[in-house]
Structure formats: structure tokens, C-alpha cells
Amino acid sequence: MGLFSLAMSDIPPVKSIAVIGGMGVLLVYLLVIYVLPPLLIRFASSGWRQNSSLKAFLDNIVNYAIELSLTFPKRIVIGLLLGALVLSYFAFQVESESNLYKFFSDDHRINKATEAIAHQFSGTTIVNVVFDSDPDSILSSKFLKNLDDLKGQIEAIEGISRVFSPADVLKQMHWAFHGEKQEFFAVPDDDSLIQQYFFIYDGDDLYNFLSRSQKRLKMTLNLDVQGANEIEGVVAQVEERIKSIGFTDVQWRYGGHGKMFSDQENLIISDLFKSVAVSFSLILLLMAIMWQSFRDALYCFIPNFLPVLSMFILMGMFGIWLDMGTAMIASVTVGIAVDDTIHIFNGYRKRIGTLPIKDIIHEVYNESGRAIIITTLILSSQFAVLSFASFAPLRNFGLLTTTGVLAALVFDLLFLPALIVLVHKRNQNITA
Numbered sequence: 001m002g003l004f005s006l007a008m009s010d011i012p013p014v015k016s017i018a019v020i021g022g023m024g025v026l027l028v029y030l031l032v033i034y035v036l037p038p039l040l041i042r043f044a045s046s047g048w049r050q051n052s053s054l055k056a057f058l059d060n061i062v063n064y065a066i067e068l069s070l071t072f073p074k075r076i077v078i079g080l081l082l083g084a085l086v087l088s089y090f091a092f093q094v095e096s097e098s099n100l101y102k103f104f105s106d107d108h109r110i111n112k113a114t115e116a117i118a119h120q121f122s123g124t125t126i127v128n129v130v131f132d133s134d135p136d137s138i139l140s141s142k143f144l145k146n147l148d149d150l151k152g153q154i155e156a157i158e159g160i161s162r163v164f165s166p167a168d169v170l171k172q173m174h175w176a177f178h179g180e181k182q183e184f185f186a187v188p189d190d191d192s193l194i195q196q197y198f199f200i201y202d203g204d205d206l207y208n209f210l211s212r213s214q215k216r217l218k219m220t221l222n223l224d225v226q227g228a229n230e231i232e233g234v235v236a237q238v239e240e241r242i243k244s245i246g247f248t249d250v251q252w253r254y255g256g257h258g259k260m261f262s263d264q265e266n267l268i269i270s271d272l273f274k275s276v277a278v279s280f281s282l283i284l285l286l287m288a289i290m291w292q293s294f295r296d297a298l299y300c301f302i303p304n305f306l307p308v309l310s311m312f313i314l315m316g317m318f319g320i321w322l323d324m325g326t327a328m329i330a331s332v333t334v335g336i337a338v339d340d341t342i343h344i345f346n347g348y349r350k351r352i353g354t355l356p357i358k359d360i361i362h363e364v365y366n367e368s369g370r371a372i373i374i375t376t377l378i379l380s381s382q383f384a385v386l387s388f389a390s391f392a393p394l395r396n397f398g399l400l401t402t403t404g405v406l407a408a409l410v411f412d413l414l415f416l417p418a419l420i421v422l423v424h425k426r427n428q429n430i431t432a
Contacts, residue, residue: 001286002335005279006328009271011264014328021332055370062369063362065413070358073418080415084306090316091309098265098323099227103392118224122162125223127235128256129242135214137249139194144170144187146245147219153241154221159234162222166198166210173197223258228265231258265323272327279331280305283338290342291349299423300345303416304338307407311400320400325393329400336379337408340372344412348420357424361417369413376409 003025006018069076101111114124137143148167155163171185174197178184188194198206198214209218223234235254242252280301287297308330320326347364355363383405386398 001282069418073421076418091312093316122222123224125258127258165219231262303411333404
């Protein structure tokens with residue numbers, strides 16, 4: 001459910017990860033249920049050897065954690081919840097931002113080349129403003145003069161290094177046909193003359209900015225900024241300039257890589273909240289159906305929400321952006337973390353009424369504790385490998401997911417048994 005919830009994303013790579021990852025988990029289920037048992041039976045006579053020292057070491061960790069949580073259950077629960085509440089301040093400091101160039105080191109060749117182009121020519125982030133209307137409006141003197149005025153206003157915006165439109169070609173032609181006199185370097189007042197200029201123009205580059213039907217015109221902006229939020233801020237200022245001029249009988253919209261990149265960041269944020277909401281809701285619902293108790297499902301949900309919160313706290317503390325790489329961590333981590341919680345709580349529920357509560361917890365953790373630690377170490381080590389990647393989103397994804405998985409282990413070993421004890425004391429229907 002955690003992975004499939006990402007399929008709600010409007011971003012194709014995220015949706016692909018959701019579908020492939022979810023199908024992979026289902027395949028693992030089929031292998032474990034139908035393929036693994038015959039293999040175990042086939043090789044059971046081989047006399048597998050266990051590492052007794054490792055077993056004892058893991059048992060000591062589990063027993064120490066359980067004794068601590070059972071001795072001080074209220075302090076453990078209140079302390080961890082209070083710590084999460086205080087540190088959640090950093091989670092609200094997480095900045096939603098993407099910058100493809102920041103995904104690489106400053107001395108990477110792509111950053112050096114981009115810096116050289118921006119310094120010697122113009123900014124490399126392209127945003128287009130596209131105007132649509134009939135030819136009489138698009139090529140009228142009034143509209144083109146307004147367009148030229150808009151260009152001057154836009155060039156004054158910080159972060160824009162160059163602006164170009166068909167009005168620049170027209171001014172060049174008008175100037176050239178009048179002896180290159182400076183007073184003629186302007187948009188002509190005569191609409192018919194403008195039509196003639198565009199009719200005799202024999203270059204193809206004009207049609208990079210004007211459709212051949214003359215119903216669509218494009219103004220290209222070169223921006224010196226690369227961050228999604230910075231691009232959005234510049235585009236917002238351009239929008240103000242366009243509205244201040246008040247184009248009539250003309251529709252406009254935005255395009256280009258820069259605008260697409262800025263919009264993608266907004267999609268990432270909306271996708272994050274949608275996927276997390278769906279993932280958490282489905283997991284909570286499935287646990288409630290499995291145990292036929294919404295209260296029990298809610299108790300188990302808390303130690304799976306806190307590891308996700310810990311990842312966002314870490315992001316806020318170290319200034320890690322919420323971008324295309326880190327937006328998936330919440331849904332992925334909760335899907336992994338809830339697995340151990342279900343094993344533990346299900347074992348606890350099956351033994352209710354058979355033993356004193358503390359003996360039940362000891363028995364459940366003696367049965368599942370080592371497996372939980374081993375699986376956590378395996379998962380975290382696989383994700384930790386990604387933290388050595390040179391590509392920033394992959395590195396951050398590995399670091400944060402590793403943190404979330406390890407945090408889930410801590411909450412399962414300390415918080416969950418302490419919470420079970422406190423809930424048990426409040427439930428008069430359970431014999432202590």
C-alpha cells in the first residue's frame with residue numbers, strides 16, 4: 001500500500017516506481033508463501049548451523065530494550081512523544097525546492113559549462129510566454145508596441161538576462177530599411193507596413209517565435225536562476241508586468257523547460273501529501289480490519305508515523321530539500337516499518353489472557369526480536385549504499401530511508417512495548 005499509493009502521482013517516474021515496487025512486493029509474497037517452504041523442506045536435513053555468539057548478542061539487545069521499556073513505560077512513551085513534538089519544529093523548516101544543477105557538485109563539468117554560458121552569453125533557464133490571437137491582433141502595431149514595452153519591463157526584473165520576441169526582428173528591419181537611423185529602431189505605427197515587413201522576411205529563424213499562420217507568437221526569457229522556487233518567483237513578476245499592460249483580445253500562457261520544472265516541484269508537494277494520506281489511511285484501515293479494532297490499529301500506527309516524522313526532522317536540521325528524490329521516502333518507509341509492528345502486535349494479541357502482560361511481551365520479542373533486528377540491518381545497509389552516490393537525490397533518498405528504517409526499529413523495541421503496557425493497564429477487559 002505504501003508503494004502503490006505513489007501511483008497517484010502525476011509525475012511518470014514516481015508512478016513507475018510505485019507500480020514496479022508494489023508488484024515486486026507482491027512477487028516477494030508469492031515466493032515466500034509458495035516457493036520458500038519447499039526449499040526449506042528440501043534442505044532441512046543439511047544441518048544448518050547457527051552462530052550462537054551472534055544469537056546471544058542480538059538477544060541481549062532485545063532483552064535490554066524490553067526491560068527498559070517495561071520498567072519505565074510511561075517515561076519512555078512520554079519522553080519519545082515529547083522529544084518528537086519538540087524536534088518537529090525542524091520538520092516545519094523543510095524547504096520544498098529542486099535545482100538540477102545542485103544535484104551535482106560545484107566542480108562538475110555541467111555546472112562549469114552552465115556558469116560559462118551564463119557569464120558570456122545569457123541564462124540557461126528558458127521560460128516562454130506564448131500569445132494567441134488572430135493575425136490582425138498579433139501583428140498589429142498596438143500589440144507589438146505593448147510587447148516591446150513589456151520586454152523592457154521584464155528585462156528590469158532581477159534574474160532575467162535576456163528577452164527576445166518577433167518585435168525585435170521587426171525593429172531591426174524597420175531600422176535597416178530607413179538607413180539605419182536610430183529614430184527608426186522602433187515598432188512602426190502602420191499595420192500594413194508591419195505586414196509587408198513580415199511578408200518579405202526571408203529568414204527561417206523568425207518562425208521560431210512566430211507561427212506561420214501568424215496566430216501564435218512567442219516571447220523567450222533567459223533566466224539566470226535554476227531553482228524551482230526562484231523560477232516561480234520570477235514568473236510571478238512577469239505575470240504582474242503582463243497584467244499591468246493589459247493585453248486585450250490576446251490570450252497568453254507559459255511554456256518552456258523552466259516553467260515545467262517549476263510546476264513539477266508543485267506537483268511533487270501535492271503528490272507527497274496525497275500519497276502519504278492514502279498510504280497511512282489504507283494501512284490504518286487494513287490493520288483495523290485485520291484486528292477488528294480501530295483502537296488497536298491506531299496504537300500500532302503511532303510507532304510507524306514517528307519514524308517518518310524523524311526523517312523530516314533530519315531534513316529540516318540539515319537543510320535537505322523536499323524534491324523529486326525525497327518526496328517518496330514517507331510512503332516507502334511507512335510501508336517497510338509497519339511490517340515489524342504487525343508481527344509484534346499480532347503475536348501479542350494471540351497471547352492475550354494466556355500469560356501476564358510482561359511475560360507475553362518477553363515471549364513475543366524473544367520470538368521475533370532477532371528477526372526484526374536482522375531485517376532492519378539488511379534493509380538499512382541496502383539503502384545506506386545509496387548514501388555514497390554522487391547524485392544528490394539518490395544520496396538523500398538512501399540517507400533518509402536508512403534513518404527512517406533504523407528509527408522504526410528503535411520505536412518497535414522501545415516505544416511499542418511501553419505503549420502496549422500502558423494501554424493494557426487502561427483496558428479492564430484484559431487480565432494482567
